[in-house]
Amino acid sequence: MSGTTILEAIRRQAEQNPAAPALLIADKMGANSVSYGALLKLIRGFAGHLLEQGIAGADRIMLPMAAGDHAAVIAYLGTLWAGGVAVPYDPAQSAAALTQLTLRTGGRQVPDIDAVLFMDLPPGPAAPLAKADALAELVFSSGTTGEPKGVMLTHANIAASAAMIAGVIGNGPNDREVVTVPLTHSFGLGRIRSVLIAGGALQLMPGLHFPGAALAALQAGATGLSCVPVGLALLQTAAQGDLAAYAPALRYLELGSAPMSAAAKRALCDALPGVRLWMHYGLTEASRSTFLRLDSSDPLESVGRISPGVELVVRQEDGTPARTGAGGIVHLRGPHVASGYWNDGALTANRIDAQGWLDTRDEGWVDADSYLYLTGRADDQINVGGEKLSPVMVETAAQTHAQVTEAACIGMYDPVLGEVPRLFVVLTGDTMPDDILSHIAGQVPAYAVPHDVTALVALPRTASGKLQRNKLR
Template sequence: MSWDTIPEMVLSAADRFGDAEAVVDGPLRLGFAELADRARAAAGAFAAAGIRKGDRGAVWAPNSAEWIIAAFGLQTAGGVLVPVNTRYRAEEAGEVIRRSGARAVLVQKGFLGLDFPVPPGVPVFDLKSGFLESGTPYECAMSGGDVSDIVFTSGTTGRSKGVMCDHRQSLRLYSEWCDRADLREGDRYLIVNPFFHVFGYKAGCIASLIRGATMIPVPVFDVDRVLELVERERVTMLPGPPTLYHSLLEAPGRRDLSSLRVAVTGAADIPVELVRRMRGELPFRRIMTGYGLTEASGTVTTTGPADSFEDIATTVGRPCEGVEVRIADDGEVLVRGYTVMKGYLDDPAATADAVDADGWLHTGDLGTLDEKGLLRISGRKKDMFIVGGFNVYPAEVEGCLLEHPAVAQAAVVAVPDARLGQVGRAFVVRRGQVSEEELIAWSRDRIAGYKAPRSVAFLEELPLNATGKVMKERLR
């Protein structure tokens, strides 16, 4: 790795890849050299608007070429990027913007018909207004240890926290990620993962600029639109949450998907059956599963090209270089290494709770390491429930349900029970005819009786947050 900061890497893409396509966003097609020029101009616009080294700027907008230019332009001006979740309500987003101390907010007016109010006194710029093109080219001197971004956690289980990471962490980690994912120069990368999340921003934009892949941003997931873009743009790289591949597998009609080469997915509960179907029914020649969290720069482990199908289907791989993983006595996954965050913004108490005195990040996930060093995630500590004195991990029960041919998606939560304290309730999206009684019997034939759900509710869709994770609080 020859760069010390993200802007240094981004701007070097002009020399490394020239006029090759960097971004395709509808009719807009930008080469790497033009993208670098636009980032410098945006940096000048931010500087003219009063952004100085270390100042924070929030981007509250969907995936687009302008988002990319704004984010890297802000960093080129010395600013700290604060991506804001587009699913947030005005009050939630306003709190993040306020807590981040943002000196400017970039929005895309009219997105999904939403208004984007911000706290009084903070200037707001429309991404589509010409602001980004208005500056005189500018670059601010920085070092790799400077904070590059503050990414707020999703906040589905409590108040969101701002995770601070520096330039050097992201560049080192996602240089290795490119190797592990087999991202190549000239790949065409459909970025479905939202840019406000580390998967879209770092494994998407940063990785593409490291390697010279064409970024094709998708602002709102729509399976028909995704299929159309894969066919038209000859997409080769399609990472996403497990729900993305469920949607592709269930999509009616046929499109030419033969260009697809690499799938990358990660979650605490990737179903084995999903990976089998992705390998058997879609044209991917490489499927990488992995595990990560915002507090560890987004990636902790991945599977590798030499891993067997069984390992890819049942584990999340081995730690990245320079990252240690161990399992605590209570089964919690602990992570240590250069990827661990610099801390939570303005929250030393929460930082101390998350990262202990020996530098171990307490992830809140439960897992095991096998003799080959492969990590398996069994669920979240907070999701585990106890049935009559026995521990039940929802991910295991969900995996069992997903093996049923009529089940497309499944989520299991605990509900109170007068006799046993808690029992499992399954929420299922069907792809065929099946009854509650049949699914309960199916589960009891395959897993211990105490693990099997006592009831099943059928839904048209599971409630998902913007990164594709099931919001189990809503199901509870």
């Protein structure tokens, strides 16, 4: 899709296959669907409505995008068609947070989206007003360590990302995907764009608070599923451990936003034989920069190989490339990499250099077969008496204990060492095992053994499943 936009790809689908389903709104796959022809009419109508409201090409449009809201998808695409800049947000957030976001972006609110879409709107522009190099959306990062950053993505960025994702997953016109992830982050937005440019159909779920609805959609013939690991665990529980029985037509699953242990990945392969199982690594600034195929010979401890069209280099502290197998900071470059951060030139200059390389702040290394392994984040390092400790080392060791399902490590103040590791765990039972620390001690250096272990019912995570260490602190 080089030099084009996702809007032009969707228009082609509507012209070539106007009756094909694009959005599946009813409980049964294919019933009460919105065809590509109808979708294009709705997109153009919403775009025309915005233009009548006097929006300019660079206006930011605040879009409430609740999970499962098909109308929000139409409004998002209509905003892009009109040449506006989409600012997706979670309508469940507080009024104060929304006010702050609106002030930060100078965004304009739109009327009730559902009401607008049911109006008899005249069609807007026949062709999208958006240009490939224009700003398409401001997506605010999950804010796991501080204030969310406004990531600026152009139409060229999201088109390159969508084409790459659809190519790797193998999306096509026969796909019927159940989307359970939020629509305000790069995972959910990426699934929408990738399926639609390929001519497939989407059935959006309002999260997995009611997993039975997602299971019913899978049973009715879904070929694809997008989910985070925590959500997948809910589905497996609801399916009484036999998810394959509820997904007779499922051919692919994309997981992302949160890590899984190698043991959990192997168990998933056993649970869904014959299904192509993908996990991805990336950031809001560079979505899906690597892909890992679980049901293959890919090393499950890695986060996969570099995606098509993406460049990756691991740099040492002095900025020089690290040798194969040596650790450093992961840097990415490609047409999917964001153009910068909203109203923050200093951060943009600090994270994206003049050659287009993005400093991810993720630590890792690459093996001889070009697989990327992550060891933590530079910002999360714990300084134990001068020894630099990645919390991922501790978490990985803890999760090999039979009674630990999740683990998170942070640094806490110590008057002698400066910092020492503290561990939080989610257990399979109600009692803390006596051997957790000794189990970890057999796998890590002495300075990495936690000084304290606390059991929690659940680890704090963002809506997209990312661990929030700041809340543990």
